[in-house]
Amino acid sequence: MLDNPRAPRIRAVAKLAKRAARVETGLFLLEGPQAVTEALMYRSEVMIELYATPTALERYEDLANAAIAAGMDVEFVTEEVLNAMADTVTPQGVIAVARQFPTSAKDIFAGSPKLIAILEEVRDPGNLGTIIRAADAAGADGVILTGRSVDLYNPKVVRSTTGSLFHLPVAVGLELPEVLRQARDANMSVIAADTKGESLLDVRNTGVLAEPTAWLFGNEARGLEDDVLPLAERVVSVPLFGHAESMNLATAASVCLYETAFAQRS
Incomplete structure (x- = not known):
């Protein structure tokens, strides 16, 4: 379980809240069980990383099933780490990183x-x-x-x-x-x-x-x-x-x- 909110990996995720980091990496931040579940179900190929607290994964059964179906590993994190990565003030225990996929x-x-x-x-x-x-x-x-x-x-x-x-x-x-x-x-x-x-x-x-x-x-x-x-x-x-x-x-x-x-x- 990831428990250091100051770790470079955690900071890299948090930076995606800023446009400069999104432009540089071509990635973006996903927060909340609804958005993450829809991404896993409809665009699993763009998903890079998935983080959740143990309690959140137990609470959101649809998300857990979608992750299994997509073959996506879930990285467990503490509440403190999740808060450090999130853009929202009260995150819902689930965060993901995905590749941008604009259409022409x-x-x-x-x-x-x-x-x-x-x-x-x-x-x-x-x-x-x-x-x-x-x-x-x-x-x-x-x-x-x-x-x-x-x-x-x-x-x-x-x-x-x-x-x-x-x-x-x-x-x-x-x-x-x-x-x-x-x-x-x-x-x-x-x-x-x-x-x-x-x-x-x-x-x-x-x-x-x-x-x-x-x-x-x-x-x-x-x-x-x-x-x-x-x-x-x-x-x-x-x-x-x-x-x-x-x-x-x-x-x-x-x-x-x-x-x-x-x-x-x-």
Whole structure:
């Protein structure tokens, strides 16, 4: 059992909470039983190391079974060591190290997608993780990050996806004009979500959402830049029926993605 929180191996894991270490190593940090279990079940080939306290492994039977099925050895650690490695204040007794595995946008579009989410300069880790989770739940074929969006492998992003990161392809590091070109080449309609657009209720009745759709979402504070909006076939807003001043980006994105999922399955 590993019991020295200052050991070089433990410090190396802890450093993965920082972007510089992730860029240098090509690795990232996984925390919590849900994310680790999903990684073992769906992407076991990217898993490098798995650490757990004995009590945690007893508590999370699904994780223990997934580790056995994946042929993954579990390294037991003390609570103090686990706390030293974790990015969270109250870790749940399980931490893993995995290889980064971004997909290319070309591969996403090659699969004749019906629904994807394109994120332009989404900066909040929680928003990004939640949108990936919503895209997964809505049956989307992929997510593409453009511009200066937050690092996909930021620990807060990974936690917020609750395992959906391992279910659908996510592409990173692309410029928006090239992504939109690829979307159109794949016969997808680009719809921008922005408060300046027509109501989603009106668009729902046109039948356009039943077609292959690439939703474009912008920055949490600024939305999409004015010069970006003309690049989309339509600009659509989620109507507010109550007294709320605005809607959280991840919530609005979830509504848009599900509207398309409903239309394509009706």
